[in-house]
Amino acid sequence: MNKMQLIFLILCAIFILFGCGSDEITAPIEQETPNYFPDTVGSSWVYRNPDGYAWTREITDGYSTEERDYQRFTYTPLDAEDARNYLTPNAFHVAQNRVFFLIGAKIDRYIQDKLPTLVQDEFAGLELDVALEPNSHPEFVFFQFPLSPNVEWEAFNTKVNGSLVLQNLVLLQIPIEAHISIKGKVIAEGPIETPAGSFEQTYQIEYALEFTHTLFSEAEVLRQHQTIWFVPHVGIVKIEDESGITELIAYTFPRTIKA
Numbered sequence: 001m002n003k004m005q006l007i008f009l010i011l012c013a014i015f016i017l018f019g020c021g022s023d024e025i026t027a028p029i030e031q032e033t034p035n036y037f038p039d040t041v042g043s044s045w046v047y048r049n050p051d052g053y054a055w056t057r058e059i060t061d062g063y064s065t066e067e068r069d070y071q072r073f074t075y076t077p078l079d080a081e082d083a084r085n086y087l088t089p090n091a092f093h094v095a096q097n098r099v100f101f102l103i104g105a106k107i108d109r110y111i112q113d114k115l116p117t118l119v120q121d122e123f124a125g126l127e128l129d130v131a132l133e134p135n136s137h138p139e140f141v142f143f144q145f146p147l148s149p150n151v152e153w154e155a156f157n158t159k160v161n162g163s164l165v166l167q168n169l170v171l172l173q174i175p176i177e178a179h180i181s182i183k184g185k186v187i188a189e190g191p192i193e194t195p196a197g198s199f200e201q202t203y204q205i206e207y208a209l210e211f212t213h214t215l216f217s218e219a220e221v222l223r224q225h226q227t228i229w230f231v232p233h234v235g236i237v238k239i240e241d242e243s244g245i246t247e248l249i250a251y252t253f254p255r256t257i258k259a
Contacts (some may be wrong), residue, residue: 034233034253036145037099039071039092042254045235048195050244057088068093070102086140086156086182086207087226087239097145103156104138111136111160111178118213118220119164119176130176132162140182143230147203149186155207156182164215177214182207192229194238196248199231 034040044058060074070091089101116130136158144153160178188204204227211222229238239246 035094036232037094037142038233038235038253039094040254041071042252044252045248046250047239047246048249049246054249063091087228087236089140092142099142099144100139101142102138103140104136107136107156107158107180108134111180114211115162115176115178115213118222119215122215123164129165130162131165132160132178134158134160134178136160136180141184143184143186143203143205147186147189147205147230147232149189152183152185154181155184156180174215179210179212179214181210181212187227192231192237194247194249196237196250199234199237201232202237203230203232204228205230 034043039059041059041061044056046054046056048054056076058074058076059071062069062071064070070093072091073089075088086101086103086106089103089106091102093100093102111134112132115132116128119130120128137156139156141153141155144151158180162176162178164174164176184205184207186203187206190202190204191198191200192202193199207226207228209224209226211224212219214220224242226239226241228236228240231237234251235248237248
């Protein structure tokens with residue numbers, strides 16, 4: 001056997017050894033890049049409140065109405081879903097260029113709880129009954145694409161008419177009006193560090209809530225501000241309001257098998 005025949009046999013052996021089964025490739029398990037606003041069932045985020053209290057938000061399932069398909073949020077513990085906080089919605093959906101939070105029922109409860117308290121001072125010592133039938137538009141525009149500094153949008157706008165009845169006397173019925181407006185604005189862009197990690201691209205969004213109630217043709221205005229830091233493909237990583245700062249401390253996205 002000459003040298004050329006020997007080299008040929010060695011190459012054949014190598015081909016047979018490493019070539020067998022080459023058509024059977026096991027699909028690698030990889031973590032998909034989440035959507036710009038993560039919306040996959042199984043995605044979860046753990047936050048810590050200013051008082052050190054930790055709570056979890058998770059996408060648990062989806063459901064459909066005649067108009068839209070929604071993904072549902074579940075909160076653990078259950079009381080983390082603050083009925084007055086529009087940043088803790090029960091459900092959401094992502095459109096082509098907007099993310100909507102389902103909060104209409106929350107706003108209605110807020111009006112029913114807040115308005116009697118605000119007008120009580122006007123009639124100190126008198127029996128007061130507030131009759132309201134709020135029916136707010138159900139959706140809050142969390143943000144719209146593209147995000148960039150100084151972009152503004154109307155996030156929510158609803159009006160409610162009702163009446164006050166004094167001392168159970170129908171003749172002493174006084175009309176009252178309530179109006180809630182929330183506007184969003186991107187006020188900055190840049191990196192941020194949180195207990196959950198460091199993020200280079202973060203959008204700081206400020207929401208300005210204005211609650212106006214009108215009685216005897218006089219309007220009183222209550223204003224609140226809430227600021228969030230949003231990271232594309234991750235979600236909300238920080239929230240700041242009058243109660244302090246809430247931060248993301250951990251998050252998990254489901255893994256999928258790619259071919």
